[in-house]
Amino acid sequence: MLSLVAKQPSDPARAGDRPLSGLDERELVRRCKANERSAHDELYHRFRRVVAANLYRVLGDRGELEDLVQEVFVIAFRGLAQFRHEAQLGTWLYRICLNVAFGKMRARARRPAAIAVADLEAALERSDGDRPESPARALERREDQARVYAALEKLAPKKRLVLYLHEIEGRDLKDIAYLVDSNAVTVRTRLFYAKREFYKLLAEAAPPEVP
């Protein structure tokens, strides 16, 4: 069984309030397939932050994030009947996230949108408590992230996805092939061209226009 561990824990704070929080994944899926509302609730609570974080990281901003999270869960609930436990539930959901993100990227490619600098700032503000740093350093970090997302934004969606998964998430070709529903050879070729394009953009990138 393919297992790609989710990078973020689910919502532990409220786990105690939920009657099915202790349910194992197989049983949870079985109950969801039987249309048990409480099981749907539990699946949603267990994975909502992971799904949102995945979409947030891949796309780089929170524009329409709520709609996209909803889209992922609608697809998941409708498609659970086809889920055969060939991968972990989190991995299967991640695959849906990538598909939804891919659709969003294609839509953006047709109508380019600016990167939401405010979102990067919000992320930095949250990390301030963990690791105090100077305003200058925070600004640099924000600029670096903005530059990375600006370069990603210029790649074709398919290239962007494999590059993100390989270079930023550090996944291997086999995992990526599963996640983007392709084969490892295609992924390797796509990654080669994506890296050439991406690093050329980064190497030549002028300082980003962020305040």
Added chain:
Amino acid sequence: MSCVAPHRLAEFARGGLTGRGHARIAAHVDDCGRCRDAVARLRDAQRAFAAIAEREAPELRWDRIRAQTYWTTGSLTALPVARPSRARAVAAWAVGPLVLAGAAAAWFAVAGSAGEATLTDRSVRTAMAPLDAAADPTPEPVTEAAPLVGVVTLVEGRGEIVTAGGATLVGGSAVGAHRVGAGDRLIGDGRLAVQFGPNSTFTVGPRSAVVVARLDDRAIELVVEPAARVDVEVAARAPGQRFVVHAGARAVEVRGTAFRVERGADGVAVACEHGRVAVSSADATVELGAGQKLAVGDREPLLGRAVEPMELTELSELAAARPAGLPLWTDPETIFRTTAALPLLAPTGHAVAIDGVPTGTGSLWRRLPPGRHLIETTDPRGQALPGRWVEIGGEPSETPVVLAAEPELTATGTAAARRARLRELSRAIDAVALRGCVRSLSKQGLAEGTHVELEVGVSTAGAIRYLNVIDTDLPDRVTACVRDVVGRARLTAGAQVAWRHTITF
């Protein structure tokens, strides 16, 4: 040595090269200032990778997302539809050809004897089949048709039902408690929605009247009165069950679709959102597909009338007006027993959304599953007001939930208080960051004279409760930056005020 390709420099910067490869690039980078700069930039970017991979999800409106997800997937949890048994299926296979042969014989007999206009369009001819079935002289089965019951799910404004028995019910609570059946006359003040099966609902339009002529397991027939409108969403019907909307001399028949029938003073307009509908009269039948509309005068012939594609705005409007049903459907009595009524009082023109789903405008009455529901409203300008959670039980409630008439924060403060707050805000805004927002525009000489008009609401605690961009001539990215900088300003406790302010660069 010529300059190194950036992706090789990235490998080098990451420390992914060893031996001779590493040494060659290191030597080149020492000599080449351009590559040295590129390596520095790539190292910075690679450091950002780790930060990006660790980014946490922002806080979202989780309950709203959940509610919307359940509304969208609600039909999943509906009771399974009984499927015909194998024996019945075999019987259908056996009887089917006989019925088809009979129908074909009847068709040729009618076409040959009557000598009426020949329809060459195959789709039109196909669409006639179910309508012609009504004129089939075959006697009806002796069994009685089982009546169906409609459940009122939404009453906008002051709805009214004149029952088959002659009683007049007025207002959401009275109308909502009524079991809709054949002979009832439904009058919408705003919209009035009735559900009679899973994903099967019709909505009487504002200031419209519709008579339920028939509501049973064989046929559902609605009669649209003059100057009235009805929106219909109907799931595939049981075998043999017809769904017809009569509008004057025209009849609109469907199997499974969403559409609108509007009867004007001297004609009928039909618009089909999805599925297919057949509009018929004595002279012909015309079929409409998804995204098509047809308008025909009462005195005009239907034969040869062309359908037209709908504009995108019309289609969006039709989709938005889709009847408001319940996500769950079992049987009417269970629905009456297990759902709850939610009367809402809101000012005219204020849009109301329940659980994130736009439901109507102004005061309304809605049937909902019991539990917590998120009620949101907007002001007449379309700006969202703070939402609130409402807990409803299984019992009908007569006490309406009153929604705010105006935003919580209005220009309640005195002019002096607003001036004081404005001065305080001006001091609190990070001027360097604000100038940074337009730095790139300034370099190109484009910033001068640009502006952002903001609507600012400040609470007594000094928190900026809302910050709306009313008008600007700056790009979105810069506007977002300005809004962000203003939003970070920290104010002290004081008067609760709201005002509009223009920042000019």
